Amino acid sequence: MKASGWHSRTLPDLRFMDQEQLMDKEKLGGINPAGIIQTWKGARIWPQPPQSHVLLIGCNGFRVDNIRIESPGDSPNTDGIHIHSSQHIFITNSRIGSGDDCVSVGDYTSEVYINNVDCGPGHGISIGSLGKSGNIVQVENIHISNAYLYGTTNGARIKTWQVGRGYVKNVIFENLFFNSVDNPIIIDQYYCDSQESCDDKGSGGVQISGVVFRNIYGTSNTDVTVNLNCSKSTPCTDIKLQFVHLESVSPGNLVTAECDNAYGQEFVVAPGPCLLDS
DSSP: GGGGGOSSSOOOTTTTTTTGEEEESSOOOOOOOTTTOOEESSOOOSSOSOOSOOOOOOOOEEEEESEEEEOOTTSTTTOOOEEEOOOOOOOOEEEEOSSSSSSSSSSSSEEEOOOOOEEEESSSSEEEEEESSSSSEEEEEEEEEEEEESSSSEEEEEEOOOTTTEEEEEEEEEEEEEEESEEEEEETTOOOOSSGGGOOOOOOOOOHHHHHHHHEEEESSEEEEEEEESSSSSSEEEEEEEEEEEEETHHHTTOOEESSEEEEEEEEEEEEOOOOOO
């Protein structure tokens, strides 16, 4: 089967098909006792893979540096880089265009540092989706900085399924610039990819806390530039919006911020405020 027929397959179907996948680093331990980190550097990636271009699973200490990924925005499920069950991951100095998330952070992942990345086209830089199978989510200490996103459907995003449990905590999005992005800042605790799989908005949810959006500027294609859609039973807590200025791509159009069950603090934010007091 040719790769072009595989875009709708799920991740486990593709993990072992090395002849059709660009890079699948599974159970790679890159940190030795001296603290040296393995680096994959300076590659130009093929234009339309069967799914994720770069897949990091079970890695400890790995750096992806100075790579260029090019896929059209209408190529489904082609994450640029997907990270799962990994620690101490560095994504730096790279340019990524894809039909899905430029970089996505999956479950059981911590200590991820994404710096100086250009993203577009694509779905932005995302944490999630998490908790689809009702599992206990464990994601923490994620730092995204100095990124430029242009023409993406999302900017800085956290997405969790309502049936999930566990936590996402200690996340920083800072020094980001958006150019014509549809949803610049978004937390969605009710994420689902089809109406049939959506749970009702009852109890449960992944606890999201300690998230900072700092020094974020640019333009939005939509009227809602900040959308924090959190669960009533498991609200988002300790959210910080600091030095955020987002405006419409169309001069003169008003933009708004919408927060539901999101608690935290805001400082020099436009549009705003919308967070509930902690």
